[in-house]
Amino acid sequence: MELPLRLRRRLLSLIVAAPLGGAAAAEDRYAAARQRLLAEIERDMRATAGSTGRAALSPRVAQAIAKVPRERFVPPELADRAYENRPLPIGHEQTISQPFIVALMTELVDPAPTDRVLEIGTGSGYQAAVLAELVARVYTIEIVRPLGERAAEVLKALGYANVEVRIGDGYLGWPEAAPFDAIVVTAAPEQMPQPLIDQLAPGGRLIAPIGSRYGIQQLQLLRKDAQGRIVTRSVLEVRFVPLTRGR
Numbered sequence: 001m002e003l004p005l006r007l008r009r010r011l012l013s014l015i016v017a018a019p020l021g022g023a024a025a026a027e028d029r030y031a032a033a034r035q036r037l038l039a040e041i042e043r044d045m046r047a048t049a050g051s052t053g054r055a056a057l058s059p060r061v062a063q064a065i066a067k068v069p070r071e072r073f074v075p076p077e078l079a080d081r082a083y084e085n086r087p088l089p090i091g092h093e094q095t096i097s098q099p100f101i102v103a104l105m106t107e108l109v110d111p112a113p114t115d116r117v118l119e120i121g122t123g124s125g126y127q128a129a130v131l132a133e134l135v136a137r138v139y140t141i142e143i144v145r146p147l148g149e150r151a152a153e154v155l156k157a158l159g160y161a162n163v164e165v166r167i168g169d170g171y172l173g174w175p176e177a178a179p180f181d182a183i184v185v186t187a188a189p190e191q192m193p194q195p196l197i198d199q200l201a202p203g204g205r206l207i208a209p210i211g212s213r214y215g216i217q218q219l220q221l222l223r224k225d226a227q228g229r230i231v232t233r234s235v236l237e238v239r240f241v242p243l244t245r246g247r
């Protein structure tokens, strides 16, 4: 049945103006928390600019942080703390990284819409989701099977069809899908893994916490230029869980 145009317009405005209820209201509560978190991240960006070289998030990265529901990536009993700017336990002695660090690492690899990105250390899947908002395709590797499987489920439930999760040792990278425009390492190796450098495309960016297993590590940003030359700089002192091998 065709409704007169004026009536159709009125119906549409009624639908749009309807108050949020149930799940939508909960969603909205977290949206406000996400905006507060974003403001805290921007403060941290300004405070560390002298060392990181970036005083603010680019609009695309800020938008991704404002969109990804971090509460879905933490254990249900921690959902209400999901928007604190701090790491949280996700089981198996692992953590979901601090939101500021996720935002900073994402920012520093300059994610572009056509990029193919590799992440080492899927953990909760949150960093992968943030990347998935920004690039064409994300490949992510997790060594603890139950974590990787859980992350894959959450990512699928949220509709991230451009993320592929693999269980394995990320030190070795993902040779079949290489080269990558960017690589984000979220567990700390003692040295920059050579297989990952090899799997970086010319013009590619690799960010990783490098250093001793239980001390302070240096977040390092490595660039490979068009001729394949490597330049590395230290960005910030950080503390990540160690990159483990052969589990």
Ligand code: SAH
Binding pocket: 094, 095, 096, 097, 120, 121, 122, 123, 124, 125, 126, 127, 128, 141, 142, 143, 144, 147, 168, 169, 170, 171, 186, 187, 241, 242, 243, 244, 245
């Ligand atoms: N990026 C994650 C945080 C990860 S914590 C997030 O957004 O939630 C680091 C993760 O790296 C842990 O889950 C740990 O199990 C994993 N990990 C450690 N060594 C690894 C390796 N060699 N290969 C792949 N994953 C590894």
